[in-house]
Amino acid sequence: MKIVVAYKWTSDPEEATVGADGIVDWSRARPGISTYDPVAIELGRRLATETGAELIGVTVGAKGVGTPLACKAALARGLARVVVVEDDSLKGAGQAELAAVIAAVVRHIGDVDLVITGDSSVDVAAKMVPTVLAGELGWPAVAEVTEVTGQPGTLRVGRAISGGAQTLEVSGPVVLAASADATAPHVPGMKDLLAAGKKPVEHVDLAALDVPASSAVMTITGRARPARKERKHQFLDTSDPAAAAAELVKALREVGAL
């Protein structure tokens, strides 16, 4: 039995800057495992421990996503091994392209019963990679997953839905996107980091994978920094809270906000 966790090695746009030309400068941002992906690894780790399945990490992206440091950070969270596709042609790749490459890696690994992903990536926040991945594999997908139990092949999946929660039974292979708060990820200690250094990392050539060609060609023809509404940046004196409250209410009534 094999459980794959697809994770992203990327940076938080909060640490990026954007020029007036709309070009995003990531040079001061520090890459790491995308914010919600440790939750996916943790869900996978618990299920793998219960079922004896092998837990395999998969990451794809531009050069840098498979450095020893990056792989160690992922492995220390409980993965048995990682499979990496590092190729600069994947720099800025869209969700469909990333999903197609991950699907090809899952086929390359073979006999995978379950793929778990995080809720969304910290940089793109699209929430579409797991669902396109499922489409590419011909598997069902379930998002907002809060709990997974059972055996790969027959899983019980808890998920959040609008206005409540649901328990599903899933037969056969499936892609599950974890909800951001499904579980508190285990924080790796020194022992985990030391062990991670000895775990296997497989680098796979993008060219060696069977990635279906896209029917669409995307060309970026322009970039711009979005125009933001001008804000007043007016600080009210709060030394007397009651007076500040009255002043605020008056100002909001004047602009028609109240």
Add this chain to the structure above:
Amino acid sequence: MSVNAWIVVGDQSAIGDLITVARSLGGDGTVAAVVAGPRAVAETVAASGVDRVVWCGTPDGSPAEASAPAVAEAVAADPPRVVLGGRNPGDRVLLGAAAAGLHAAVLTGARSVTAGADTVTVVNAVYGDISDETVEISGPVALLLDGGSVPAASGASVPIEEVTATPYGVKVLETISSEFEEVDLNAAQRVIGVGRGLRAKEDLALIEALAAAAQAEIACSRPVAEGLNWMGKDRYIGSSGARISPQLYLAVGISGQLQHMVGVTGAETIVAINSDPNAAVFQQADYGLVGDLYELVAEITSVLE
């Protein structure tokens, strides 16, 4: 007639904005919807102004996601220029299946969509909306968009075509209603956002009093809904949550992280209350109040009352 745009629909029939985008593309083709939810959803969609409705006959006890193969097949049988889907989890799964079936491009931050003779051009917000990319696509493209409310029934319904495909083996064992009431933040003129500055769930009573006095809806930052679990997930604002454009957004105890603030850039007026004068939220506020939120919220409430 060929299909210009497919709209994929799960359990939620609110697709008014998707129909508007599909229609705005012009061209000779039709706007078709494929519904993987219950029959009642297909009937609502059939009366909402689309040219064609295909219903997957989703079996009882299966979630809409189980019918993803039928959705992908219906779309691939009449390949469109665009496929549109809403942002809720079920619709995302169906859109992913349709996109994979077409090997289409996928974009999730469209601010505008225009169709030329051979290409579709999308102005697409990326990386927490810090940059807008203009993307020209030749070939099929799947767009994840806000669904919006359903327009009033046009009176005439189009007939519902039923298709079948072997569904995935996914069954619902149990459904539990949450303690939280569902909310449509987009319908609110005034919204109060609560952040981690609030010390305890019980203190929400203070915010509720302000909301009642200001006739506002209550929303929150992501950790308040996920992690703290003080409110339902449909109340959190941000790049992966709700994006709102109310008359007034009042940020209470919110630090102002990028991922939260992109959800309120469209607000007409932003007020921030925070004890930290250096909080990022003040950079995007019209009115800033530095101080104890407990004191300030109570005072504002009493002025309004």
